[in-house]
Amino acid sequence: MQYTLQINGSAHRVDVDEDMPLLWVLRDELGLKGTKFGCGAGLCGACTVHLDGAPARACQTPVSQVGKSAVTTIEGIGATPAGARVQQAWLDVDVVQCGYCQAGQIMSATALLMQNSHPSDVDIVAAMDGNICRCGTYLRIQRAIHQAAGSQLGETVTKRKA
Amino acid sequence: MPQLQSPAPRDRTSASAHRATSRRAFLKAGATAGGGLLLSFSIPMLTKAAARGTQPASSDRLNAFVSIEPDNSVTIVAKNPEIGQGIKTMLPMLIAEELDVDWPQVRITQADLNPALYGRQFAGGSMATPLNWDPMRRVGAAARQMLVMAAALGWNVPERECTTASGKVHHAPSSRVLSYGALAGQAAKLRPPALSGVRLKDPRNYRIIGHPVRGIDSPLVVRGAPLFGIDVEVPGMLHAVFEKCPVFGGKVRSANLDAIRKFPGVRHAFVVPGGSALDGLLPGIAIVADRWWHADKARQQLKVVWDEGATAEQSSAGFARQAAQLGQREPRTILHREGDAARALAGAARTVEAAYSYPFIAHATLEPMNCTAHVQGDKAEIWAPTQNPEPGRRLVAQTLGLDERDITVHMTRIGGGFGRRLRNDYMVEAAWISKVAGAPVKLLWNRPDDMHHDFYRPAGWHFLKGGVDADGRLIAWQQHFISFGADGEFAPSAGLKADTYPARRVPNLTYGATLMPFGIPTGPLRAPGDNALAFVFQSFIDEMAHAAGQDPLSFQLALLGKPELLPGDGKGFDTGRAHTVLRKVGEISAWGKRTLPPRTGMGVAFYYSHLGYFAEVVDATVARDGTVTVNKVWAVGDVGSHVINPIAAENITQGGILDGFGEALNQQITIEKGRVVESNFDGFPPLRMRQAAPIEVQFVTTDNAPTGLGEPPLPAAIPALCNAIFAATGKRIRNLPIDPALLKA
Numbered sequence: 001m002q003y004t005l006q007i008n009g010s011a012h013r014v015d016v017d018e019d020m021p022l023l024w025v026l027r028d029e030l031g032l033k034g035t036k037f038g039c040g041a042g043l044c045g046a047c048t049v050h051l052d053g054a055p056a057r058a059c060q061t062p063v064s065q066v067g068k069s070a071v072t073t074i075e076g077i078g079a080t081p082a083g084a085r086v087q088q089a090w091l092d093v094d095v096v097q098c099g100y101c102q103a104g105q106i107m108s109a110t111a112l113l114m115q116n117s118h119p120s121d122v123d124i125v126a127a128m129d130g131n132i133c134r135c136g137t138y139l140r141i142q143r144a145i146h147q148a149a150g151s152q153l154g155e156t157v158t159k160r161k162a
Numbered sequence: 163m164p165q166l167q168s169p170a171p172r173d174r175t176s177a178s179a180h181r182a183t184s185r186r187a188f189l190k191a192g193a194t195a196g197g198g199l200l201l202s203f204s205i206p207m208l209t210k211a212a213a214r215g216t217q218p219a220s221s222d223r224l225n226a227f228v229s230i231e232p233d234n235s236v237t238i239v240a241k242n243p244e245i246g247q248g249i250k251t252m253l254p255m256l257i258a259e260e261l262d263v264d265w266p267q268v269r270i271t272q273a274d275l276n277p278a279l280y281g282r283q284f285a286g287g288s289m290a291t292p293l294n295w296d297p298m299r300r301v302g303a304a305a306r307q308m309l310v311m312a313a314a315l316g317w318n319v320p321e322r323e324c325t326t327a328s329g330k331v332h333h334a335p336s337s338r339v340l341s342y343g344a345l346a347g348q349a350a351k352l353r354p355p356a357l358s359g360v361r362l363k364d365p366r367n368y369r370i371i372g373h374p375v376r377g378i379d380s381p382l383v384v385r386g387a388p389l390f391g392i393d394v395e396v397p398g399m400l401h402a403v404f405e406k407c408p409v410f411g412g413k414v415r416s417a418n419l420d421a422i423r424k425f426p427g428v429r430h431a432f433v434v435p436g437g438s439a440l441d442g443l444l445p446g447i448a449i450v451a452d453r454w455w456h457a458d459k460a461r462q463q464l465k466v467v468w469d470e471g472a473t474a475e476q477s478s479a480g481f482a483r484q485a486a487q488l489g490q491r492e493p494r495t496i497l498h499r500e501g502d503a504a505r506a507l508a509g510a511a512r513t514v515e516a517a518y519s520y521p522f523i524a525h526a527t528l529e530p531m532n533c534t535a536h537v538q539g540d541k542a543e544i545w546a547p548t549q550n551p552e553p554g555r556r557l558v559a560q561t562l563g564l565d566e567r568d569i570t571v572h573m574t575r576i577g578g579g580f581g582r583r584l585r586n587d588y589m590v591e592a593a594w595i596s597k598v599a600g601a602p603v604k605l606l607w608n609r610p611d612d613m614h615h616d617f618y619r620p621a622g623w624h625f626l627k628g629g630v631d632a633d634g635r636l637i638a639w640q641q642h643f644i645s646f647g648a649d650g651e652f653a654p655s656a657g658l659k660a661d662t663y664p665a666r667r668v669p670n671l672t673y674g675a676t677l678m679p680f681g682i683p684t685g686p687l688r689a690p691g692d693n694a695l696a697f698v699f700q701s702f703i704d705e706m707a708h709a710a711g712q713d714p715l716s717f718q719l720a721l722l723g724k725p726e727l728l729p730g731d732g733k734g735f736d737t738g739r740a741h742t743v744l745r746k747v748g749e750i751s752a753w754g755k756r757t758l759p760p761r762t763g764m765g766v767a768f769y770y771s772h773l774g775y776f777a778e779v780v781d782a783t784v785a786r787d788g789t790v791t792v793n794k795v796w797a798v799g800d801v802g803s804h805v806i807n808p809i810a811a812e813n814i815t816q817g818g819i820l821d822g823f824g825e826a827l828n829q830q831i832t833i834e835k836g837r838v839v840e841s842n843f844d845g846f847p848p849l850r851m852r853q854a855a856p857i858e859v860q861f862v863t864t865d866n867a868p869t870g871l872g873e874p875p876l877p878a879a880i881p882a883l884c885n886a887i888f889a890a891t892g893k894r895i896r897n898l899p900i901d902p903a904l905l906k907a
Contacts, residue, residue: 020455021455028401028454028455031395032386033393034388036392036577037530038529039609039843040608041843046528060556074384074385074387075385081647087384090384093380094810094813096377096380097248098527098575098577098578098579099379099389099577100527101528102384117354124851125851125852128851129851130850132528132843132848132853133851134580134816135246135821136819136820136824137813137817138817138849138850138851138854139816139820139856140816142854
């Protein structure tokens with residue numbers, strides 16, 4: 001089947017089976033490898049993308065269900081103000097250990113901040129509990145989300161060499 | 163971790179070892195393509211003996227690689243696999259510090275596997291810091307010395323009048339200054355100094371070591387750049403899945419391969435004969451397709467008849483029954499004996515008898531096992547997320563009949579290791595499948611594959627008796643460990659060392675063991691051995707403190723006794739360092755001074771693991787339905803004279819502690835009919851954010867060479883939590899994972 005997908009602001013045509021999960025369309029058809037495969041069952045959140053700004057598990061989303069929804073992936077999230085703030089906060093707080101889950105974490109965190117500009121700890125846990133981090137960077141993820149929420153749009157963030 | 167043992171240290175005086183160092187230290191200078199300085203160092207790798215603070219004494223070689231371009235950029239090769247422990251940032255920090263450059267000047271590249279050039283390249287055992295602390299700094303210092311020599315020659319001034327800072331050489335008397343980039347071409351023509359003789363910085367002048375340096379690749383990670391093994395793309399690459407028998411080592415009798423070959427996208431489907439070694443290439447069915455999704459979808463229709471073999475009846479419940487019976491008998495082997503435990507127990511004022519157990523657990527790295535391989539004739543190229551590439555290459559060479567020198571291994575970033583990727587089964591599978599398919603192949607396991615074919619942390623059962631005298635002193639300790647193994651040899655990571663604390667601190671003590679044969683692959687999991695033993699030892703010491711009617715922290719401080727070096731890993735187990743971290747964690751947690759709400763308690767534990775000393779206090783609440791909530795954790799660590807990268811050190815310490823909580827609260831692998839029951843994160847749940855608690859981390863520094871942090875923070879977390887649960891409820895956790903049903907009010 002042919003599908004035209006709106007991904008990170010551009011149209012992409014793919015010819016794939018209708019039940020192929022969006023995760024594998026992104027990774028193996030379009031070469032967008034930032035979205036990660038972790039469990040294939042919607043249990044770990046590594047494959048989180050946005051469909052029209054809402055978080056979705058790409059491993060549980062058949063390509064046929066995407067329709068005209070705008071797909072945003074980790075490769076495109078930095079173009080949104082909230083996504084850029086979250087990415088910068090992740091670097092400032094030095095969240096990353098192995099980094100494998102962090103694309104999904106950043107997508108979930110950005111979706112949270114798009115809906116709730118100043119989340120409480122309880123809000124953060126509710127939004128982030130579906131994203132597993134095996135390295136256990138949860139404390140820094142929480143701090144980075146608070147930091148991203150606190151920084152104002154357009155505010156110059158000190159560039160630091162990572 | 164037997165596969166990481168260096169050769170036994172040879173006895174040498176430190177003077178002769180020093181001479182050996184200078185004899186073997188080579189530093190080669192040459193020009194880079196851009197006309198700069200390219201320094202290639204070949205120096206003896208420090209063995210574990212060096213980590214213990216004895217002498218470097220090995221013919222293994224370590225090699226670092228520095229290049230300086232005329233534009234003043236410095237490129238440092240990071241030689242070890244990055245699994246999230248921060249080594250790709252930390253090893254270059256050591257070089258950059260002594261080279262005396264500014265960190266933003268530094269670029270880092272990942273080495274391929276080349277032990278002849280770089281020495282051992284592995285990520286395991288928290289060994290990178292102790293093995294590299296000295297040689298990496300010398301690499302940087304030697305480079306700096308050559309740049310100073312080049313400047314002094316050019317200016318015709320004595321070297322001693324020249325100083326360095328921020329990648330420049332200064333001559334104060336004449337107010338002259340040149341950048342390293344400007345000097346690099348001249349320096350490349352000089353004879354390099356002996357590494358053993360180079361002068362190292364006074365640590366008071368450190369500008370990189372001990373200062374927070376953020377992960378070098380994190381800017382790429384947060385943008386989703388393709389860094390991991392699973393992200394590898396090779397032109398013409400096919401994708402593979404590999405189905406193995408759910409009973410370990412079972413063989414293929416037949417399979418509906420003709421039907422599988424007809425599915426869309428499938429290019430090949432074949433039997434891999436494999437062997438019987440559980441850490442080698444095992445039998446199975448490979449399906450190779452144009453897309454991984456196609457291979458995985460075809461696999462859902464795969465029907466295999468297996469010859470499950472001799473272990474199809476083994477089960478967790480069966481092992482537990484067997485262990486319970488064996489625990490009533492005398493141990494088959496005595497590992498350690500001091501005094502007469504049986505007599506001391508008979509005469510003790512109070513005794514406690516307890517049976518502890520813990521289950522098999524999986525590593526469950528978030529990036530499933532995968533590897534990309536391209537075997538062409540006699541040659542192979544491999545892209546592998548492996549913690550231990552050298553044995554992987556050997557395994558591929560032996561299994562495919564190739565020469566190791568004809569196999570190139572590229573090390574990718576790794577989405578979690580925890581010891582799982584010290585084994586290289588996925589590497590040999592990918593290589594075999596590529597060879598048969600005649601194309602480059604990326605093999606990717608799905609999550610059930612990953613959970614069903616791990617090298618598990620072995621389960622264990624401990625039968626303990628302890629006794630205190632009328633003064634509350636621990637005078638008797640008798641322990642019978644039922645573990646796995648055969649012919650008197652513990653299975654991988656299933657052992658107990660004779661010198662494990664509280665050995666030599668209890669006058670009458672016996673450690674005995676009885677081994678059960680089994681057919682389950684086991685291996686190192688983060689803090690191997692200690693991740694289970696700390697739970698047993700530190701919980702039972704807590705039990706004995708309560709039996710003695712004493713505060714657990716005071717009881718343990720008394721048990722540790724006077725500061726001295728006891729037999730143990732590294733230089734030995736330093737009871738003084740143990741004392742210090744325990745006292746400090748007592749202070750920062752206000753141990754014994756807090757008024758706690760109902761069903762809330764604090765627990766303390768200590769463990770010496772992989773050369774690091776950690777004492778931890780947990781504050782936890784147990785709800786009336788038995789749910790355990792950790793409120794706060796305090797951790798104090800001593801990993802020597804410097805915490806090299808404090809921002810990463812805090813992160814990995816917190817992660818290690820949370821990993822321990824995940825093991826204690828959530829995780830168990832169950833064997834039934836010879837196979838693993840749990841298949842995904844629903845049955846085997848890693849810790850989630852709602853279970854994470856604030857963790858305050860402090861380090862004390864001591865006059866010891868720095869050691870690693872991947873493992874040491876984890877072990878104490880588990881008993882500290884269990885001891886807190888006892889303080890909160892009066893119920894003792896003796897079996898993991900913690901069962902909330904037993905904690906109901």
